[in-house]
Amino acid sequence: MNDIDISDSENVYTAGRAGHIRSFVLRQGRVSNAQQRYYTEMMARIGIPYANAPLDFDAVFGRSAPRILEIGFGMGETSATIAEANPHQDYIGVEVHTPGVGSLCKLIAEKSLANLRIVQHDAVEVLRDMIPEGCLDGVHIFFPDPWPKARHHKRRLIQSPLVATLARRLKPGGYLHCATDWENYAEQMLAVLADEPSLQNTASGFAPRPDYRPLTKFEQRGLRLGHGVWDVIFRRR
Numbered sequence: 001m002n003d004i005d006i007s008d009s010e011n012v013y014t015a016g017r018a019g020h021i022r023s024f025v026l027r028q029g030r031v032s033n034a035q036q037r038y039y040t041e042m043m044a045r046i047g048i049p050y051a052n053a054p055l056d057f058d059a060v061f062g063r064s065a066p067r068i069l070e071i072g073f074g075m076g077e078t079s080a081t082i083a084e085a086n087p088h089q090d091y092i093g094v095e096v097h098t099p100g101v102g103s104l105c106k107l108i109a110e111k112s113l114a115n116l117r118i119v120q121h122d123a124v125e126v127l128r129d130m131i132p133e134g135c136l137d138g139v140h141i142f143f144p145d146p147w148p149k150a151r152h153h154k155r156r157l158i159q160s161p162l163v164a165t166l167a168r169r170l171k172p173g174g175y176l177h178c179a180t181d182w183e184n185y186a187e188q189m190l191a192v193l194a195d196e197p198s199l200q201n202t203a204s205g206f207a208p209r210p211d212y213r214p215l216t217k218f219e220q221r222g223l224r225l226g227h228g229v230w231d232v233i234f235r236r237r
C-alpha cells in the first residue's frame with residue numbers, strides 16, 4: 001500500500017458521510033514519526049477497512065474465539081493491556097482519531113499481539129453495517145467523550161438507540177461494560193442500560209471495576225484527587 005499521510009484528519013480508513021449526529025469531532029492531532037510509521041506498516045496488516053458488509057470474525061482472526069468489541073480506544077493503552085492479558089479472546093478496537101490509531105498500531109507491533117484488530121471509522125456505522133446480530137461476547141466503552149454541556153448531550157454515545165443496537169449484537173449472556181468519570185454521564189448510562197429490556201444489570205447499580213479493566217494513569221490521578229469513576233456492566237438476557 002502507498003504511504004498514507006495520517007496527519008490528514010480524513011483518509012482511506014476514515015472517509016464517509018454520516019446521516020446521524022456524530023459522537024466525535026475529528027481533530028488534527030500531532031502525529032509522531034513513530035505513529036506515522038507504525039500506522040502505515042500495521043494498518044495494512046491488522047486494519048479492517050470499513051465496509052457495508054458483515055464481518056466474518058473467524059476469517060479475520062483465523063480461529064473461533066470469544067469476541068470483544070471496544071468503542072473509542074483513544075491511544076489504545078488499555079486495549080493493548082487487555083488483549084495481551086487475554087490471548088484466548090479476540091478484540092476489535094474502533095476509533096476515529098488517527099494519532100490514537102497510530103499509537104495502538106505501535107503497541108500491537110511491540111507486543112506482537114495477534115488477537116487485536118482495528119477499524120478506523122465511526123463505531124455507530126461499524127455496529128450498524130459490519131457487526132452481525134448475536135455475535136459479540138462483550139463490548140467495552142471506556143471513558144467515552146462526556147460532552148458536558150447540556151446542548152451537546154445529544155452527541156453522547158450512550159443513548160437508547162445505540163444501546164438497543166449494541167444489545168442485539170451481543171450473544172445471550174454477553175456483556176456491555178461502560179466506564180466514565182463524569183457522574184452525570186454515569187447516571188445516564190445506568191438509566192439507559194436499565195431501560196433496555198434485553199439487558200440485565202450484573203450489579204445492583206454501579207459495578208465494582210473488574211480486574212480486566214486496568215486503571216489508567218489519568219484515572220489514578222483522578223482518584224487521588226478524589227474524583228469518582230463509575231463502571232456500569234449489564235448482560236444480555
Ligand SMILES: C[S@@+](CC[C@H](N)C(=O)[O-])C[C@H]1O[C@@H](n2cnc3c(N)ncnc32)[C@H](O)[C@@H]1O
Pocket residue numbers: 022023024071072073074075078094095096097100121122123124141142143144145146157216
Ligand atoms: C475520551 S476518549 C477515551 C479514550 C479511551 N477509551 C480511554 O479510556 O482513555 C474517547 C474516544 O472515543 C473516540 N470516539 C468517540 N466517538 C466515536 C465513534 N463514534 N466511533 C469511534 N470512536 C469514537 C474519540 O475519538 C476518543 O478517542
